[in-house]
Amino acid sequence: MSARKQRRQVVLLRPVPGRTVIHDLWAGAKLLIVAGIGVLLTFYPGWVPIAAVAILVAVAARMAHIPRGVLPTIPRWLWFLLALGALTATFAGGSPVIALGSVEIGLGGLLNFLRITALSIVLLGLGAMVSWTTNVAEIAPAVAALGRPLRPLRIPVDDWAVAVSLALRAFPMLIDEFSVLYAARRLRPQDVDVHRRARGRRWAAELIDLLAAAITVALRRADEMGDAITARGGAGQISAAPSRPARRDWVAFAVVIVVCAVALAVELTVLPTSAARS
Known part of the structure; x- marks a missing residue:
């Protein structure tokens, strides 16, 4: 302990x-x-x-x-x-x-x-x-309702509301995924390098591997979220819920x-x- x-x-x-x-x-x-x-x-x-x-x-x-x-x-x-x-x-x-x-x-x-x-x-x-x-699900309908006066100006309020909602939904998931990746990296055995240049190269290689893994995880999460949204009727349903004070x-x-x-x-x-x- x-x-x-x-x-x-x-x-x-x-x-x-x-x-x-x-x-x-x-x-x-x-x-x-x-x-x-x-x-x-x-x-x-x-x-x-x-x-x-x-x-x-x-x-x-x-x-x-x-x-x-x-x-x-x-x-x-x-x-x-x-x-x-x-x-x-x-x-x-x-x-x-x-x-x-x-x-x-x-x-x-x-x-x-x-x-x-x-x-x-x-x-x-x-x-x-x-x-x-x-609740994150309440953000998109609220943003769409607040931006209703801008619709006569042909401003894509619903698309903005969906983008904000998806970003807020994805943020906690990506934080959890990055935490898992960082914990897995810390569990890997570390080589003892005597020279400073060798340590710098090793850190650079580990950083590149971590970024590549993070991008892969983000793309996988985006694909899963896209499939879930399609199964539930499309992105328009995210901001279509009634929302008023x-x-x-x-x-x-x-x-x-x-x-x-x-x-x-x-x-x-x-x-x-x-x-x-x-």
Whole structure:
């Protein structure tokens, strides 16, 4: 038994089992909410909007009964990179400034780095929530329904919806196949090469073999998926399912709009006034 603790892998594009209010929301409503929050945080990436969105994600995760086991294990090298980034950002200085004896240290760069890091974590959590509470089969009908106003412009909305759905379906399968290939490669006996050039050639050959095997597996999976789609009536059936918002979706829209509006109002009015007084 290995003494090293087994790391939890990233669980994406696989809904967590359960039947909650968040699971029952329309997939198109979740996509619109994510898009709206993304636009808000793009133009106003302040602490208040970030905190408001983080609270929304935490409440949604609580309501959807998302277990802690779906969270991946953070590797140590990522913590090292974050610490290194925070240290280098501190050298940028800026207000506020603290005095440690005769030395003044500006914390503006560090605060900006922490704000960007928090923004990245919140956006990742928002996308993960959609992944953990949405069935992949519901994405294509939702995208087709959202793109309905573009059909008079002769834009192939249904084809786009099918392409998105197939890509989301294939992604978890390919990850599993690549994991098996990588595990099989690690089980192969390794030759001990003394010369650096020989080791480089061996690594290059193994990389070529791994890429060739990955391409073969991807083509085989694509052929199997094509046969399954043909047996079920063709690609048009993927986006043909009825998909429309319900009353709970409008309630979710209202809650998100109110929270984002309050956060934006606080960010634009209360905080600048407090900063001017100080």
